Amino acid sequence: MPANWWTRNRRYFLYVVREFTVVPIAAWLLWMLLEIKRADGGPAHYYPPSSTAFVVFSVIVLLFSLYHSFTFLSLAGVIIHVKVLDRPVPSRLIVLSQFALWAVASVVVGFVLIWFAR
Amino acid sequence: MADKRITIQTTRYDPDKDEKPRLQSYEIPFYDDSMVVLDALNYIKSNVDGSLSYRWSCRMGICGSCGMMVNGTPKLSCSAFLRDYWPRPIVVEPLNNFPVIRDLVIDMDDFMQKLKSIRPWIIRKQEIPLGAGAHYQTNEQIDDFRQFSECINCMLCYAACPVYGLNNEFLGPAAIALARRYNLDSRDQGLKQRLPVIADNEGVWECSFVGECSVVCPKGVDPAKAIQQTKLDTTMRFVLPYGNRD
Numbered sequence: 001m002p003a004n005w006w007t008r009n010r011r012y013f014l015y016v017v018r019e020f021t022v023v024p025i026a027a028w029l030l031w032m033l034l035e036i037k038r039a040d041g042g043p044a045h046y047y048p049p050s051s052t053a054f055v056v057f058s059v060i061v062l063l064f065s066l067y068h069s070f071t072f073l074s075l076a077g078v079i080i081h082v083k084v085l086d087r088p089v090p091s092r093l094i095v096l097s098q099f100a101l102w103a104v105a106s107v108v109v110g111f112v113l114i115w116f117a118r
Numbered sequence: 119m120a121d122k123r124i125t126i127q128t129t130r131y132d133p134d135k136d137e138k139p140r141l142q143s144y145e146i147p148f149y150d151d152s153m154v155v156l157d158a159l160n161y162i163k164s165n166v167d168g169s170l171s172y173r174w175s176c177r178m179g180i181c182g183s184c185g186m187m188v189n190g191t192p193k194l195s196c197s198a199f200l201r202d203y204w205p206r207p208i209v210v211e212p213l214n215n216f217p218v219i220r221d222l223v224i225d226m227d228d229f230m231q232k233l234k235s236i237r238p239w240i241i242r243k244q245e246i247p248l249g250a251g252a253h254y255q256t257n258e259q260i261d262d263f264r265q266f267s268e269c270i271n272c273m274l275c276y277a278a279c280p281v282y283g284l285n286n287e288f289l290g291p292a293a294i295a296l297a298r299r300y301n302l303d304s305r306d307q308g309l310k311q312r313l314p315v316i317a318d319n320e321g322v323w324e325c326s327f328v329g330e331c332s333v334v335c336p337k338g339v340d341p342a343k344a345i346q347q348t349k350l351d352t353t354m355r356f357v358l359p360y361g362n363r364d
Contacts, residue, residue: 079346
């Protein structure tokens with residue numbers, strides 16, 4: 001396989017983009033773990049970065065994570081196969097349920113974070 | 119129509135003479151809109167160069183013999199119409215990711231061994247005598263595996279799979295789809311014999327879900343679906359109480 005195999009067609013390219021998105025997401029999550037460790041020492045040790053560069057990086061990571069989540073959940077209909085009353089549940093319904101669960105989980109996490117931050 | 123011509127560039131490779139495969143150009147008459155790439159190759163072989171080597175048999179998308187790269191995409195050459203490419207030239211190459219024996223003929227041994235390793239036949243713990251009658255199945259039971267049984271072993275999915283291209287130890291899309299076909303068959307009891315192969319590191323877990331195997335399949339089989347569902351099933355067998363039952 002030549003090193004540029006992923007440029008052969010659009011679907012290979014989008015696949016590589018999908019896989020690549022985890023690299024900046026992992027870097028951002030590592031930073032967050034560091035922040036949590038620092039916060040363990042009390043408010044005096046907690047000083048989250050607020051530079052423009054970091055905000056831009058965070059927005060890019062947010063877009064990457066949305067793209068990764070969207071592609072992952074869109075494929076849920078392919079992966080999950082369940083039957084209700086001996087009939088297979090349509091893929092579209094499974095995908096919709098995954099997006100609904102995603103929305104609910106986001107609201108719950110957002111609520112918990114805001115509630116404890118008050 | 120009679121004067122219409124099309125250029126076919128096809129791989130030529132004679133291991134006794136050539137260091138590496140090369141492309142050779144042929145301009146042939148495109149006399150009929152129903153002509154396919156295989157017709158063009160047959161024309162070249164019959165009228166221009168009889169030494170051109172390639173596999174084919176049924177000419178109707180059933181046997182799976184004539185898989186080739188057509189303008190960089192894995193296709194059955196009997197189903198790739200010239201009209202879809204004309205007036206541009208068509209580049210015909212051997213299937214990607216396989217060693218080339220000669221011209222457009224690839225070495226299928228690796229695929230055949232992988233196919234055999236997943237035991238693609240109905241396995242029974244105890245055979246029922248013929249006199250006991252047929253194994254009956256409901257339509258729903260057939261629907262469970264029907265699409266995976268459409269595979270014709272044409273290997274287009276292997277040519278499209280970059281994972282197999284990067285690591286040919288990977289069991290590959292068609293073999294896993296066929297394993298799933300038999301594992302889902304209500305008459306089959308061979309799941310535990312297939313599991314060590316399909317749940318191995320080089321089995322379903324090597325797949326990173328590119329999905330191109332399902333895109334190129336000429337029979338509408340969805341090997342990517344078979345692989346991802348097998349991942350889920352093998353995980354459930356591992357984590358659920360009594361999940362490892364037969």
